[in-house]
Amino acid sequence: MRVVIAEDLALLRDGLTRLLRDNGFDVVAAVADGTALVTTVLLERPDVAIVDVRLPPTFRDEGVRAALMLRERAPDTGVLIVSQYVEQAYASELLADGRGGLGYLLKDRIMDVDDFVAAVHRVGSGGTALDPEVVAQLLSRRKPLDVLTPRELEVLALMAEGRSNTAIAKQLVLTVGAVEKHVASILTKLRLPPSSEDHRRVLAVLAYLRGGAD
Amino acid sequence: MGRTLRTLAFLLAAVPVGALALGVLIAGWVAVSVLAITPLVVPALVAFRAAVGGVARLDGEIANGLLQTSVRPPLRSAGSRGFWHAGLNVLRDGAFWRQQAYLLARLSLGFGAAVAEWSLLAASLGSLTLPIWYRWSAPDLGSRHVDTLGRALLGVPVGIVGLVIALLLVRPLAAVSRLLVVRLLGGGEAGDREPSSEERRRSLAVHAAAYATLNLALTLIWALTSRGYFWPEWTFIALGLPLAVHALSEVAAERVSPTRRSLAVHGGAAASAAVFFSLIWAVTSRGYYWPVWPIIVLALSVGIHAISEYGRRGRRISELESTRAAAVEQQETELERIERDLHDGAQARLVALGMSLGMAEQKLATDPAAAQELLAEARKGTREALEELRSLARGIHPPVLADRGLEAAIAALANRTPLQVNVAVDVPRRPPRPVETAAYFVAAEALANTGKHAHATQVDIAVHEEGDALVVQIVDDGDGGADPGGGGLRGLARRIEALDGRLDVISPAGGPTTIRAVIPCGS
Numbered sequence: 260m261r262v263v264i265a266e267d268l269a270l271l272r273d274g275l276t277r278l279l280r281d282n283g284f285d286v287v288a289a290v291a292d293g294t295a296l297v298t299t300v301l302l303e304r305p306d307v308a309i310v311d312v313r314l315p316p317t318f319r320d321e322g323v324r325a326a327l328m329l330r331e332r333a334p335d336t337g338v339l340i341v342s343q344y345v346e347q348a349y350a351s352e353l354l355a356d357g358r359g360g361l362g363y364l365l366k367d368r369i370m371d372v373d374d375f376v377a378a379v380h381r382v383g384s385g386g387t388a389l390d391p392e393v394v395a396q397l398l399s400r401r402k403p404l405d406v407l408t409p410r411e412l413e414v415l416a417l418m419a420e421g422r423s424n425t426a427i428a429k430q431l432v433l434t435v436g437a438v439e440k441h442v443a444s445i446l447t448k449l450r451l452p453p454s455s456e457d458h459r460r461v462l463a464v465l466a467y468l469r470g471g472a473d
Numbered sequence: 474m475g476r477t478l479r480t481l482a483f484l485l486a487a488v489p490v491g492a493l494a495l496g497v498l499i500a501g502w503v504a505v506s507v508l509a510i511t512p513l514v515v516p517a518l519v520a521f522r523a524a525v526g527g528v529a530r531l532d533g534e535i536a537n538g539l540l541q542t543s544v545r546p547p548l549r550s551a552g553s554r555g556f557w558h559a560g561l562n563v564l565r566d567g568a569f570w571r572q573q574a575y576l577l578a579r580l581s582l583g584f585g586a587a588v589a590e591w592s593l594l595a596a597s598l599g600s601l602t603l604p605i606w607y608r609w610s611a612p613d614l615g616s617r618h619v620d621t622l623g624r625a626l627l628g629v630p631v632g633i634v635g636l637v638i639a640l641l642l643v644r645p646l647a648a649v650s651r652l653l654v655v656r657l658l659g660g661g662e663a664g665d666r667e668p669s670s671e672e673r674r675r676s677l678a679v680h681a682a683a684y685a686t687l688n689l690a691l692t693l694i695w696a697l698t699s700r701g702y703f704w705p706e707w708t709f710i711a712l713g714l715p716l717a718v719h720a721l722s723e724v725a726a727e728r729v730s731p732t733r734r735s736l737a738v739h740g741g742a743a744a745s746a747a748v749f750f751s752l753i754w755a756v757t758s759r760g761y762y763w764p765v766w767p768i769i770v771l772a773l774s775v776g777i778h779a780i781s782e783y784g785r786r787g788r789r790i791s792e793l794e795s796t797r798a799a800a801v802e803q804q805e806t807e808l809e810r811i812e813r814d815l816h817d818g819a820q821a822r823l824v825a826l827g828m829s830l831g832m833a834e835q836k837l838a839t840d841p842a843a844a845q846e847l848l849a850e851a852r853k854g855t856r857e858a859l860e861e862l863r864s865l866a867r868g869i870h871p872p873v874l875a876d877r878g879l880e881a882a883i884a885a886l887a888n889r890t891p892l893q894v895n896v897a898v899d900v901p902r903r904p905p906r907p908v909e910t911a912a913y914f915v916a917a918e919a920l921a922n923t924g925k926h927a928h929a930t931q932v933d934i935a936v937h938e939e940g941d942a943l944v945v946q947i948v949d950d951g952d953g954g955a956d957p958g959g960g961g962l963r964g965l966a967r968r969i970e971a972l973d974g975r976l977d978v979i980s981p982a983g984g985p986t987t988i989r990a991v992i993p994c995g996s
Contacts, residue, residue: 313872320876344863346873347888348881367859370852396888 260383261305264289265296265322266341267314275309275369282376291315293325300333306383312342312349323349330356337382341366347396350389354465359458362388362421377426386458387421387465394419397468406448414441419464423457477640480647481594483539484587490532491580497524498576502715509746511774515560522563523548529572529658532579536654540647544659546572554940557735564722564738567676573715574683575657586646593639601632670727677723684716710752717745736775736782743771800971803964814865822858826851874913878903883916883934890924890932892949898936904943908992911968912936912945915976915990918961919947927951927986939991942974946989953984965990 262284266272276286288299292315300308308329314321326338339362350363362382369375378388394416407415417427428438446453449467454460501521508514526548533544550569552562563569607625619625691705721741729737750764833847874882880898887894916934923929929951936945957978966976974992
C-alpha cells in the first residue's frame, strides 16, 4: 500500500515513516506542508495520505483544508487525519460528502501500532477510521439512542469508528454471530437499511449520527 | 391627471412644511448656540436632531404618498454611546446635515415653486373664466379695463396659454422634487449604522458646496439687482456657523484621539460661535463690543468641560491601574497553575514512564514476559500524559476557537459535558480575539462549575451582540449558591474587567444560577 505523509515536525515525520515502513507500507513521500501535500498526492496518487491538522504557514486547520481539497481532486486517495486534538466540527466537515476512504484519529492512537496499521489499511481500501473520542461526541448528542441496549451502544460506537464485525467481536470478546445479531438489531431500531458490506453500513450509521448533530 | 394633482398637492405642502421647518431650524440653532455654553447643549442637539428628523420624516411621508418615493429619514444618529458622544454623533451624522439642506431647499425653492405654480394656475383659470365673471367685478387685463364681452373673451386664449404652461411645468417640478427627496432624505439607513469616513467626508464636501453655491447665487442676485446694502452677508454668517461646526466635528473625528474628541469639538464650536457673534457685531452697529459677554461664558463652559474631562480621565486612570494590577496578578496565578499542572501531571508521568522503560530494558534478557508488561504500562502512561497535556492546552487556548470561532468552540464544550446544553450563538461579526477568548472561558468556567456543584440537568448558553458589546449568558437549573468570590469566578471577573467588561453572578440558594458577562468589543 502506497502512503504519503504530511507532518511538519521532523521528529514525528521520521518516526511515522519508520513505523509504516516496518509494517510493510511503501512511504512514497513525506512532506511538511499542505501545498506540498496536494501537489505530491496529485502526482503520486497514493492509496492513503496521512495528514497532520496543524501545518505551516498558519498552523491552524491547514491539514483539514488540504484534506478537503484532496477529497475533491484525488477521490481515489484515502485521507487519514491525525492530530493532537480531535474536534467534532472538523469530523463533520470531513464527513460531509458521505464518502468512505476517510480517517480522523488522535496521534495517541499511533502508539497502538497494530490498531493504527489496521486503520491505515482500512482508510486505504475505502473504509473509515474515526477516533473513539469523535464517536463519543457524536453519540452524546443523539437522544433517540435511548432505544438501544448498553451492549448495542457499545457495538454502535465501534461500528462508527469504522471497525469490521470481526474486529468488533474480538474487541468485545463475542462471537462474530453475536455481533451480527446486535448489528441487525441496531439497524432495525434506527431504521437504517441492512447492508452486508461493512464500509457502506458504517457510512449509513455516521450519516445518521451526524444528522442528529445538526 | 391624478399624478398632476398629486404633484400640485406636494408643491402646496411646501407652505406648511416650510413654515414648520423654518421654525424648527431657527429655534434649533438659536437654542444650540445659546446652550453651547452649558452641557445642556448635548440634549438640545439630540432634541434638535430629532425635530429636524421629524419634519424630514413628515415631508418624506408626504413625498412617499404623493410622489411615489420610498424614503424613511432617520430620527436619531448612530455611533458610540456616552453623554458627550451623543452630541458628537449628531454633528457627525451626514443624514442630519442632508435633512437640513433638504428643509432649507423646501422652504426656499419649494416655497417659491409652490407660489409660482399655484399663482400661474389660479391666474390662468381666472382668465379662462373671465367671460363668465367680468360682469360682477371688471378687472384690468394688461392696460385695458375689461368691461365688455369682447374684451372678456380675449382672456380665454391667455388663460389657455397660461394653463398649458402651468401643466407643462408640473412634470419637471415633480422630477426635481423627487430628485431632492431621494438624494437628500433617502439613501443609506444612516440611523442604523455609523457612516464610514468616506461617506462623512463626502457629506461635508456637499455641505460646503451647497453653502458656496447658495451664497454665490445670492451675491449674483444682489449684484444684478439693487447693489445697495449687501444683504447676502446674513446668509454668509447664518449658514456659516452650522458649516463651521460640521467641518470641525469631521476634522476632530479624523485627527483627534477619541478621548479628546468631545472636548476638541466643544472648544472649536465655542470658537466658531465667538467668530459668529463677532461677525454679527461687525456687520451691525460696531459700537460697544457686546460679544465679549457670550465669549466669556463660552470660554468658561469650555474650561469647565476641560476640568471635568481631565477629572474623568484621572478616575479612568486609577480604574485602569487597578484592573491592570488585577490582570497581571491573574496572569501570574494562571502561570503558576499551569506550572503546577505540568509538574504534578505530565512531568511526573514522563518520569514514571522513563522508570518503566528502564526496568523493561533491564528485564528484557532475563524476564521477557515482565518486560512486555512494563512496556504495556509505559504505553498506558504515555497516553495518560498526552491526555493531560491536551486538556491543559485546551485550558490555555482551545485550537478550535481560533480555527472555527465561538460557536464551534462552545458546541465542542457542550459535547464534552454530560449535561443537556442548549447553545445559541448569534454573532454575525467575529469579535476581537481577546474578547472571543474571554467569552469562551466564561462559558467553559460556568459549565465546569455547573457540572461540579450545581446538580443541574439543563444549561442554556446564549451569546449575542448588544451594541458594541458581546454578551454571554449561561443559565442552569441547578440549586444555586455559586460564590462570585470563588477562585474560578473571581479569575474570570478579573479577566473580563481587564477588557473593560463586567461579570454578574446571580445565584440565589435553591437556584437557578445565571452568569452573565458583558464584554465591550472596543472601537
